[in-house]
Amino acid sequence: MKIAFKMKLKEGFKEEYIKRHNLIWPELKELLKKSGIADYSIFLDEETNILFAVQQQNGQSSQDLGETEIVKKWWAYMADIMDANPDNSPVSVPLQEVFHLD
Template sequence: MKIAFKMRLKPGSKEEYCKRHDEIWPELKQLLKDNGVSDYTIFLDEETNILFAVQQQAGEQSSQDLGKTQIVQRWWAYMADIMDTNEDRSPVTIPLTKVFHMD
């Protein structure tokens, strides 16, 4: 199943956000893959600082469902200074509804 959601980047954080994702921790990448998350892409609308994420997932679990793991909690803490976050430092995410798909 393919899912999409949006998040908000703090103004002026694009370069740092890109840098951190270019250097994504290997153990985090492996955790995502081990839990069925693949083909994960994030787009930025630079006018609004909205991040649009799309990922393929096997089963019902997305990357956002792995928040109880230590590695994801560390990643959230690492990213909290450049993104809108909840009290537990998880990114504020808003699910997006698919309205069109073309094969």
């Protein structure tokens, strides 16, 4: 199943966001893959600083892994550059697919 969601990057943190994701922790990458998450992309709309994420999943969404220590640690690491909830999880809004070209 493919899902999409949006998040918000704080102004001026594009390069830092890219840098941190280019250096994604191996244990986090492994957890995502073991959880059935694949083909995961995040796009940035620079006019609004909205991050648009799309992922293929055969299990949980990356947003559903917040009870694991590594995800909690990642969220805390990213909270200074993104809109975040009190538990440091990114403010995330699910998006509805309205068209798909097969």
